Amino acid sequence: MNLYEFEGKALFEKYGIKIPKGVVIRRGDNVDSHFESLNSFDVVVKAQVLSGKRGKNNAIRFCSGKDEIKEAVEDLFSMEVRGQYVASVRIEEKLSILSEHYVSITYDTNAKQPVLIYSEEGGMDIEDVDESKIYKCLLDISNEKLELKDADFLGESLQHIFQSLWNCFLKEDCRVVEINPLVKTLENAWVAADAKIALDDDAFFRHEDWETFEPRTMMGRQPTDREIAVQEIDKGEKYYQGTAGKYIEFDGDVALILNGGGASIANMDALMDVGLQAANYTEYSGNPPREKVYQLAKIVLSKPGLRGLWMCGVVANFTNMKETFLGIIDALDEVQPRYPIVVRRDGPESAEAFALVEECKKRNSLNMQVFGKETSMTESARILAEAIHKQ
Amino acid sequence: MSILLTKETRVLIQGITGKEGQKAAQSMLSYGTQVVGGVRPGKAGEMVEGRPVFNSVADAKAELGPIDITTIYVPPFAAKEAFLEAIESDIPLINTIVERIPIKDTAYCLAAAKERGIRIIGPSSLGFIAPGIGRIGVVGGPKELADQIFQPGSIGIISRSGGMTNEVSWQIRKAGMGQSTAVHVGGDLLMGTTYADLLEMFEQDIQTRAVVIYGEHGGSYEFEIVNMILQKRFTKPLAIYIGGKFTKVLPEGINIGHAGAIVARGQGAEEKSAALASVGVMIAQTYEDLVQLVQPYA
Numbered sequence: 294m295n296l297y298e299f300e301g302k303a304l305f306e307k308y309g310i311k312i313p314k315g316v317v318i319r320r321g322d323n324v325d326s327h328f329e330s331l332n333s334f335d336v337v338v339k340a341q342v343l344s345g346k347r348g349k350n351n352a353i354r355f356c357s358g359k360d361e362i363k364e365a366v367e368d369l370f371s372m373e374v375r376g377q378y379v380a381s382v383r384i385e386e387k388l389s390i391l392s393e394h395y396v397s398i399t400y401d402t403n404a405k406q407p408v409l410i411y412s413e414e415g416g417m418d419i420e421d422v423d424e425s426k427i428y429k430c431l432l433d434i435s436n437e438k439l440e441l442k443d444a445d446f447l448g449e450s451l452q453h454i455f456q457s458l459w460n461c462f463l464k465e466d467c468r469v470v471e472i473n474p475l476v477k478t479l480e481n482a483w484v485a486a487d488a489k490i491a492l493d494d495d496a497f498f499r500h501e502d503w504e505t506f507e508p509r510t511m512m513g514r515q516p517t518d519r520e521i522a523v524q525e526i527d528k529g530e531k532y533y534q535g536t537a538g539k540y541i542e543f544d545g546d547v548a549l550i551l552n553g554g555g556a557s558i559a560n561m562d563a564l565m566d567v568g569l570q571a572a573n574y575t576e577y578s579g580n581p582p583r584e585k586v587y588q589l590a591k592i593v594l595s596k597p598g599l600r601g602l603w604m605c606g607v608v609a610n611f612t613n614m615k616e617t618f619l620g621i622i623d624a625l626d627e628v629q630p631r632y633p634i635v636v637r638r639d640g641p642e643s644a645e646a647f648a649l650v651e652e653c654k655k656r657n658s659l660n661m662q663v664f665g666k667e668t669s670m671t672e673s674a675r676i677l678a679e680a681i682h683k684q
Numbered sequence: 685m686s687i688l689l690t691k692e693t694r695v696l697i698q699g700i701t702g703k704e705g706q707k708a709a710q711s712m713l714s715y716g717t718q719v720v721g722g723v724r725p726g727k728a729g730e731m732v733e734g735r736p737v738f739n740s741v742a743d744a745k746a747e748l749g750p751i752d753i754t755t756i757y758v759p760p761f762a763a764k765e766a767f768l769e770a771i772e773s774d775i776p777l778i779n780t781i782v783e784r785i786p787i788k789d790t791a792y793c794l795a796a797a798k799e800r801g802i803r804i805i806g807p808s809s810l811g812f813i814a815p816g817i818g819r820i821g822v823v824g825g826p827k828e829l830a831d832q833i834f835q836p837g838s839i840g841i842i843s844r845s846g847g848m849t850n851e852v853s854w855q856i857r858k859a860g861m862g863q864s865t866a867v868h869v870g871g872d873l874l875m876g877t878t879y880a881d882l883l884e885m886f887e888q889d890i891q892t893r894a895v896v897i898y899g900e901h902g903g904s905y906e907f908e909i910v911n912m913i914l915q916k917r918f919t920k921p922l923a924i925y926i927g928g929k930f931t932k933v934l935p936e937g938i939n940i941g942h943a944g945a946i947v948a949r950g951q952g953a954e955e956k957s958a959a960l961a962s963v964g965v966m967i968a969q970t971y972e973d974l975v976q977l978v979q980p981y982a
Contacts, residue, residue: 400787402904405794405874434791466786468873496786498761554871555845558900558927559971562953565930566970578847579783607847608833608854610810610825611707641825666854671970 294492294506297341299383301488305472308461310454311484315385317341320370324363328384334358335387338365342377343509345489346418350374355387378514380507388484393474395419396455397489398432398462407432407462409441409455415474437463454483466496510541517542519592523575526588539577540592545570547681548599550590550621552606552638553578556670560605563671567678569603572596580612586620594628601681602634605673608666609640618646622653629657633680637673639666686814686865687840687885687892688777688805689717689753693818696744696775697722698766699757700732704781707822708757708811709733714827717818720748723769741773755811755821756780763807767793771802778876779820780806790874797876804876805869810846812867823849823868837862838893838982840886842879844871845927848898852974856896859975861982864892873903880908883918894921894981896974901928901953906960913963923977924960925968926953 296304302312316327328336340352347353352374354365362384369382395415401408411428412419419427430441439459444452454475462470471489478484497503508524510516516524523540547569551557557576564571575593577586594602604621606612618638625634636650647663654661662680664673695712699705700722709732712719721736721744728739738744745751754775756766763785770778771793778797785807797804805812811821815834823846824830833854841856841863843849849868856863867882869875879897886892899906906926912918931952957967966977 400791400874402873402875403908405798406791434788434795463788466788468787493787495760495784496788499786553845553847555843555848555898555900555927556851558931559848559898559925561930562927563970607845607851608825608829610846610850611711611822641829669855669972670851671972 294494294503294509295343296488296490296492296506297343297380297509298339298488299341299381300506301470301490302485304461304465304490305457305485305488308457308464310457310461310472311482312488313337313385313388313484313486315383318366318382318384320381324366325359328362331384331386333386334362336362336384337387338362338369339383339385340369340372340374340379341381341383342374342379344375344377347374352379380509380515388476388486389479391477391479391481393476393486394451395422395471395473396458396475397469397471397473398458398467399469399471401431404431406434409439409459411447411455419473432459434463450483465490466493466500467491468493519573519596522592523589526585526592539575540589541574542596543571543573545572546598546600547677548572548593548596548602549575550593550602550604551576552609552612556605556607560603560670560674563674564603566671567674569601569674569678569681572599577617578612581617581620583616583620583623586617587623588620590621590624591627594624594630599630599632600684601632601677602630603674603677604634604636604638605670606638607640607670609638612640613642614638614640614646615642615649618650622649625653625657625659630659632660633677633684634659634661635664635673635677635680636661637664637668637670686817687882687889688812688865688867689814689818689820691716691817692718693752694718694720694748694750695820696720696741696748696751696754697732697735697757698724698741698754698770700724700735700737701727701730702757705757706732708755708781709735711822711825711827712755712819715813715819715824715830717820720744720751741769741775745773745775751775753777753779753820756782758782760784760786764789764793767804768796771796771800774800774802776802778802778804778806779809779811780804781808781810781821782806783808785872787873790872794874794876803881805867806872806876807870808872809870810849810868812865813863814865815863821868823866824853825850833857834866835862836864836891838864838891839978840864840882840889840892840895841866841897842882842895843868843898844900845898848927848971852896852898852971855972855975856978859979861975861979864889871900875905878905878908880905880912883909883912883922887918887920892920894923894978896978897922897924898971898974899924899926899956901926901931901951901956904951906956909965910959910963913965921966921978921981923966923968923974924957925971925974926956927971928953
């Protein structure tokens with residue numbers, strides 16, 4: 294889960310990293326009463342979005358005076374930043390900047406361990422900074438004390454900040470922590486002027502406090518009701534968590550129920566190749582129980598304006614086809630879609646599963662074609678495209 | 685010869701008394717793999733599928749003698765401890781199916797394993813199969829299904845996805861070819877054993893004449909292959925499909941598919957394909973195309 298700047302800054306503060314004094318304004322809040330607590334009209338107004346490059350996209354405004362601030366807040370709420378919905382706005386004191394630096398800790402996938410990246414040149418995209426001006430050091434995950442090689446050029450105060458960042462990275466189960474810019478003020482203090490944190494969703498079980506974060510999506514809008522509903526389904530019983538929790542809505546009109554993380558992305562590609570537009574991205578993996586598949590399928594089928602349904606997955610290793618198909622059948626019995634449906638799937642107990650699907654097709658007079666492993670997934674996408682165009 | 689396992693390979697199952705552990709025991713035994721025992725703290729003395737259960741890996745090793753591979757079937761929060769137990773007992777190869785292990789725990793275990801020269805395949809790996817010889821984990825599903833999909837042959841298979849390990853193997857078989865070893869490396873951001881590690885083994889393996897890979901957008905592991913080929917450490921025909929072309933329309937940082945497949949600039953499906961094509965790797969447009977690309981070399 295990616296955090297908004299204000300959430301990231303709150304975590305930095307918890308680990309002793311200084312942040313600018315500020316307030317968060319949500320849509321509909323009374324602006325006056327909020328920023329008056331800052332005791333200053335010389336401020337920065339920043340859109341809170343889950344995306345970088347806010348400066349270049351006019352999502353950060355320097356203001357002096359009440360009217361300017363109010364205008365900036367209003368304006369930010371009326372815009373999208375790189376396709377992202379502005380959930381809230383942070384107003385904070387303007388810093389007196391001596392220099393801007395960059396620091397981050399994340400996982401280096403080649404080395405398979407954390408890496409600290411620092412540059413004296415912050416405030417811009419780290420990708421644009423010359424390689425010679427970037428300091429990198431691989432970190433020992435089993436050592437809570439930060440040990441940096443060839444780091445004498447970093448002053449003691451900076452190393453102290455890095456240690457705090459390392460503490461935050463480890464204790465909060467982060468995938469990424471980034472401060473850009475890390476500001477050195479004219480008063481010689483280090484202040485995190487920005488915060489980018491990605492938490493590791495898989496560590497949720499040891500961070501009960503994460504429950505309190507508001508729902509979010511990176512799709513440039515608020516999560517839809519259906520997206521939120523699917524997250525709820527996936528909560529249920531611990532053992533099955535993560536088996537049926539993915540639902541992202543798109544603008545297209547072909548409903549998708551896919552299986553497995555890998556095959557599903559190959560199938561999204563295949564759908565694009567045959568010229569169809571996905572209404573959603575949805576997959577279930579592993580062995581979700583019937584009830585869970587039913588709820589998921591019902592939500593997928595509830596989107597208005599659908600012109601087709603594609604249920605497509607690999608020859609499963611151990612997903613019980615009968616159990617999962619029963620969930621789908623429950624939903625089809627209820628919704629009885631009139632548009633073309635193409636199913637391609639195989640695996641354990643497939644014969645029973647296919648027989649049940651055929652019965653469901655008959656009793657609901659569905660326009661449905663069902664294929665096993667003799668027909669490839671890509672081929673089934675073509676068949677669906679034909680069926681939709683024939684309508 | 686296959687890579688990674690032979691008929692003599694002796695296998696332990698950590699978490700053997702659980703639902704998934706029992707399933708794995710049945711799966712491996714049905715395919716002729718030598719499962720010698722299992723571990724579940726507090727359940728020593730029980731039997732699963734006719735195999736003895738021990739309280740710890742160390743106990744199992746003391747009683748059973750050498751163990752070549754251990755497989756871990758425990759809940760995500762217990763995975764780190766299970767890994768460390770196996771590492772301390774110097775089991776040379778660890779495979780785990782466990783999904784959603786916190787990345788911090790994975791990194792910790794990978795570092796500990798590396799220190800002792802221990803190989804981890806996974807996390808989130810269904811395992812691997814050497815047709816006609818044996819299998820680790822549940823790749824291929826029930827025996828009769830596995831027999832429809834897998835037969836001994838000359839194609840090495842590596843996949844980020846468990847389902848696609850099966851699906852690609854099936855397409856290979858359908859075209860009349862067979863597999864030398866099929867490995868599901870797992871879909872996590874940190875991979876214990878990478879494509880490059882396995883390609884080194886396939887390079888040495890006489891049975892393997894060509895290799896196919898099912899890769900995904902995100903992460904940087906495909907770029908390792910480019911270096912290997914430039915350094916002539918891998919010289920056999922290689923065909924690859926990289927899923928996730930559609931993600932170019934999504935915002936950066938969004939996670940679709942497996943955990944490792946986070947959309948990041950410069951690591952999309954198209955960038956990877958271009959880099960690999962530049963060193964002669966055959967790029968498949970659909971996953972079925974992998975078959976035609978390697979068929980001439982089988």
